[in-house]
Amino acid sequence: MRKLFILLFFIIAAFMTFCSEVFAEDIFKITSANFDTSNSIMVISAQDNTTEQIMPDVKIVTLENPKRIYFDINSAVLTIPRQNWTFNSPGIKQVIVSQFTTNPDVVRVVMYLDEDFSPSDIKFMKLKNNIILKFKNTLCQNPYFQNTYRDEHASSSDFYEYMTIYTPAKKTDEDNIVEQLQEAFNTTMQQVTQPEVERMPLRLNTKYYIDNITTKPNAVLINGFGSLTVEKPMILTNPTRIVFDMSNTLVAQDLRNKEFKINETESVKIGQFSVNKARIVITTPDVEKYIPVYSNDNQSLLIANTNSLVPSSLYSSSADVLTYNLEKTDSQTEAMTLSFNNPVVHGFDKNNNEIIIYLYNVSKYNETTFKNTFIKSDLFANAKITLMSGNGIKLEIPIDKDSLVNTYLGADGKALKISVKAPKKASVQKTPAAPPSKPGVKRVVIDAGHGGTDYGAIRNGINEKDITLDVSKRIEELLKKQGYQVTMTRTNDIYVSLQDRVSISESAAPDIFVSVHVNSSTRPEITGIETHYYHQESLNLAQTVHSELASKIKSNNRGLFKSKFYVINHTTSPAILVEIGFISNDNERAQLVSDRRKENTAKAIVEGINNYFKQH
Numbered sequence: 001m002r003k004l005f006i007l008l009f010f011i012i013a014a015f016m017t018f019c020s021e022v023f024a025e026d027i028f029k030i031t032s033a034n035f036d037t038s039n040s041i042m043v044i045s046a047q048d049n050t051t052e053q054i055m056p057d058v059k060i061v062t063l064e065n066p067k068r069i070y071f072d073i074n075s076a077v078l079t080i081p082r083q084n085w086t087f088n089s090p091g092i093k094q095v096i097v098s099q100f101t102t103n104p105d106v107v108r109v110v111m112y113l114d115e116d117f118s119p120s121d122i123k124f125m126k127l128k129n130n131i132i133l134k135f136k137n138t139l140c141q142n143p144y145f146q147n148t149y150r151d152e153h154a155s156s157s158d159f160y161e162y163m164t165i166y167t168p169a170k171k172t173d174e175d176n177i178v179e180q181l182q183e184a185f186n187t188t189m190q191q192v193t194q195p196e197v198e199r200m201p202l203r204l205n206t207k208y209y210i211d212n213i214t215t216k217p218n219a220v221l222i223n224g225f226g227s228l229t230v231e232k233p234m235i236l237t238n239p240t241r242i243v244f245d246m247s248n249t250l251v252a253q254d255l256r257n258k259e260f261k262i263n264e265t266e267s268v269k270i271g272q273f274s275v276n277k278a279r280i281v282i283t284t285p286d287v288e289k290y291i292p293v294y295s296n297d298n299q300s301l302l303i304a305n306t307n308s309l310v311p312s313s314l315y316s317s318s319a320d321v322l323t324y325n326l327e328k329t330d331s332q333t334e335a336m337t338l339s340f341n342n343p344v345v346h347g348f349d350k351n352n353n354e355i356i357i358y359l360y361n362v363s364k365y366n367e368t369t370f371k372n373t374f375i376k377s378d379l380f381a382n383a384k385i386t387l388m389s390g391n392g393i394k395l396e397i398p399i400d401k402d403s404l405v406n407t408y409l410g411a412d413g414k415a416l417k418i419s420v421k422a423p424k425k426a427s428v429q430k431t432p433a434a435p436p437s438k439p440g441v442k443r444v445v446i447d448a449g450h451g452g453t454d455y456g457a458i459r460n461g462i463n464e465k466d467i468t469l470d471v472s473k474r475i476e477e478l479l480k481k482q483g484y485q486v487t488m489t490r491t492n493d494i495y496v497s498l499q500d501r502v503s504i505s506e507s508a509a510p511d512i513f514v515s516v517h518v519n520s521s522t523r524p525e526i527t528g529i530e531t532h533y534y535h536q537e538s539l540n541l542a543q544t545v546h547s548e549l550a551s552k553i554k555s556n557n558r559g560l561f562k563s564k565f566y567v568i569n570h571t572t573s574p575a576i577l578v579e580i581g582f583i584s585n586d587n588e589r590a591q592l593v594s595d596r597r598k599e600n601t602a603k604a605i606v607e608g609i610n611n612y613f614k615q616h
Helices: 002-026 177-184 367-374 464-481 498-508 536-552 566-570 586-592 595-614
Strands: 028-036 041-046 061-063 068-074 076-078 083-087 092-102 105-113 122-127 130-135 145-150 163-168 192-194 197-202 208-216 219-226 234-236 241-247 249-251 258-261 267-274 277-283 290-294 300-305 319-328 333-340 346-350 354-359 362-364 384-387 393-398 404-410 415-421 443-448 485-488 512-519 529-533 557-562 575-582
Touching (some): 249 277, 319 367, 346 404, 393 415, 464 485, 464 512, 485 498, 498 566, 512 595, 536 557, 536 595
Parallel strands (some): 028 076, 208 249, 443 485, 512 575, 529 557
Antiparallel strands (some): 028 041, 061 068, 092 105, 122 130, 145 404, 192 197, 208 219, 258 267, 267 277, 319 333, 333 415, 346 354, 384 393, 404 415
């Protein structure tokens, strides 16, 4: 009988062990939760076991006052600390991920929303051991085509986010959510401590990631993952070099600012030029010969000297042109699209009068169909397509000077689109003659906000108009010392109407316009710096100047805003309006009237202007 009891005991123990193992496999063990505003997704990941876990069903529940939604993940265990993020970006205000109950095991995700945000914009996807929440994203109009080249150095589609996340001040090292997010996206972090909260800037830029660079004879190979975009190259002298910028791109930390030899006389250096831009600099006497060559999956970029390029080494299969298409977007913009039966490898070159596309692995095309498709086009009627020696075809498209060009590659590599926006025709209306200036001298208009009877914001006897004039004069002095031609909309305490400010700027015909203002709020705790722009061509100026202000001034970075202020809306040159701090905050007001803050602000704006012109 004793032996029977012992045997029964082992059977029960084995059964319980078996059950615990089975039940353990049924538990959804959450190991990470990340929120990526650049791609508008939230990813909740579970432990990656050899046996796939059971993916739980989720259902959204909507609540009001305050507006929020939640969903429960049943049979789930949160193996990481409770997540509590507060965002200053629109749409999602706060996200909380926590272990709601332990018997049964339920993880609850609560999201607090802006009033105009619709829960119907949230879509659920399940991929392996991940629950993915996809939010409505208007940045990508057509996900099939990926922008491979652009003339613009800035675009509204760029990931330029200085988002702030607030987390409770009292936490352990293991419970530092912001550090987890920063580590996930390989960015740096600067901590600012305030009562009861810690505020840290979070930068998410995830379109393309460069993880390797290889030099070849007369060529540089860039490898990474994502979708790469190359901007119009710049040629610099002393020494002679060509610069390729890649937008929305991060460079692996171990590659940054390192120089690689191409041959005895040429070298390449790669770096993180700005928070969302990689810069590749090739030092070579043959700057005109280097062009970008794109792999058929847009994952790799070869920057090569065309004289030394061996096209047959770039591909393993050939392709034929199947169709030609003409698309007219507006009176100035047209697009040419070529589709192929196999992925295409192509190179791109451009000068002031012509675009040249090298289709290295394409051997068959129909010249008659090509001509008939584009014969009535305003921009492509004179385009021609010819065979290259050996293999491949060359597409040549004449363009007007100052045309804006973009190219796009299909996600499968089987379509190539070339978009051209012609420059605006000269207006018949006569414009005031610009004051004479020396060749190569940049003209800048500095607009000191308010003045005279227009005091601007006022706090404790301190006037916005006085601060803006002081800072603007400091900017003027610094710019003139560096050789700029500067026009001021006012140089003393006088009233100047908004229209007069615009007229002054238009008469000066500047390269850029910068308006200086001080912010104010009914909430005295608010501090920080903002930069406003309105027209698309002003975005790069706003980004560059704001980047310097954000890094040089110790204040809250409130980011960029597209705003319809009169002076930046009605000026024809690239124009921005900077809000250099809040006069309504006692501490920041004391800083704004200090010589140190004024001088640092002026230097940051001037440095931003310098960086802008280095790109143009």
